[in-house]
Amino acid sequence: FSGYPGNPGTLFGYSIEKCPGGCLYEVCVQLAIVMMGKQFFNHLCEIGIPFVKNWWRSRQHEKATSVDRQSLAQWEADYDLEPWTTLSLFDEYLEMAVQFGFVTLFAMAFPLAPLFAFLNNVIEIRVDAYKYTAQLRRPLAQRVPDIGSWQVIFKGMSSLAVIVNAFLIAFTSDTIPRFVYRSTYSSDFSLTGFVNFTLSVFDTSDFEEDARPENATLNGVVIKQCRYFDYREPPGEDNPYSLSLVYWQIFTARLIFVVVFEHIVFAVTGLLDTIIPDVPRSVQERIKREQIVTQEVFSEHERTSPRTPSEAVPKT
Numbered sequence: 001f002s003g004y005p006g007n008p009g010t011l012f013g014y015s016i017e018k019c020p021g022g023c024l025y026e027v028c029v030q031l032a033i034v035m036m037g038k039q040f041f042n043h044l045c046e047i048g049i050p051f052v053k054n055w056w057r058s059r060q061h062e063k064a065t066s067v068d069r070q071s072l073a074q075w076e077a078d079y080d081l082e083p084w085t086t087l088s089l090f091d092e093y094l095e096m097a098v099q100f101g102f103v104t105l106f107a108m109a110f111p112l113a114p115l116f117a118f119l120n121n122v123i124e125i126r127v128d129a130y131k132y133t134a135q136l137r138r139p140l141a142q143r144v145p146d147i148g149s150w151q152v153i154f155k156g157m158s159s160l161a162v163i164v165n166a167f168l169i170a171f172t173s174d175t176i177p178r179f180v181y182r183s184t185y186s187s188d189f190s191l192t193g194f195v196n197f198t199l200s201v202f203d204t205s206d207f208e209e210d211a212r213p214e215n216a217t218l219n220g221v222v223i224k225q226c227r228y229f230d231y232r233e234p235p236g237e238d239n240p241y242s243l244s245l246v247y248w249q250i251f252t253a254r255l256i257f258v259v260v261f262e263h264i265v266f267a268v269t270g271l272l273d274t275i276i277p278d279v280p281r282s283v284q285e286r287i288k289r290e291q292i293v294t295q296e297v298f299s300e301h302e303r304t305s306p307r308t309p310s311e312a313v314p315k316t
């Protein structure tokens with residue numbers, strides 16, 4: 001996307017930012033800020049905002065009723081706490097979904113993200129326990145089979161993370177170019193000469209006038225050629241500076257790696273999902289035992305309970 005020295009890539013007339021060392025550094029910095037700084041700030045907000053609201057609400061209540069809070073019963077004092085609604089858990093699940101997405105989608109860019117996510121969740125459990133027991137009104141318990149649509153969201157992000165990480169490994173690292181060079185162009189299956197293999201040649205006379213360097217000399221010698229990181233044809237070919245055959249070989253190898261990588265990961269995860277049951281065998285046996293006991297109790301009740309005359313006479 002960034003072009004080459006004689007034809008730099010532009011977007012709407014503006015030059016595209018180049019990432020000589022790869023753009024994963026910016027992603028790593030962003031993940032570090034999110035997983036460490038932003039999470040800590042969220043914990044402070046989860047504790048501080050309800051605390052301030054509850055303090056102000058109790059203060060206003062004391063002024064309006066002239067009743068000392070210490071003399072109130074616990075259930076009366078809890079009425080001044082932050083109310084709990086059916087959407088209170090939405091922000092909690094959303095926070096976990098965002099964290100899960102950052103950790104899984106860009107784990108290659110910041111390998112320490114899972115560690116910081118684990119530490120954050122350990123603190124999150126304590127913070128939520130304090131918030132729900134001391135800063136919020138008592139929520140009404142509800143029986144639900146699962147976490148609802150959030151389960152689909154987490155499962156979708158897990159599948160997407162495999163594909164994203166496959167593309168990150170294939171297109172942002174030198175793993176595939178190194179493999180292609182060692183298996184195709186190296187005589188002894190080594191990386192000797194790999195750096196020159198990744199560099200293309202540019203003739204300085206092909207610079208446009210507005211882009212030509214003012215001083216293209218080194219130790220008094222005019223520089224006629226320069227090298228840049230890309231896989232393009234040299235100046236003397238029929239189509240100079242066009243993408244070379246090496247580029248398409250590496251591009252094809254990268255796509256093959258993505259397909260093979262995601263198929264292997266999906267196959268392994270599918271196998272583990274099949275082998276490991278959702279409900280442990282001991283729990284399944286207890287459920288079956290409870291069903292059998294329930295049927296026996298109903299049968300015993302039907303056998304011993306007296307019947308009315310209308311129930312004893314069969315209908316014709």
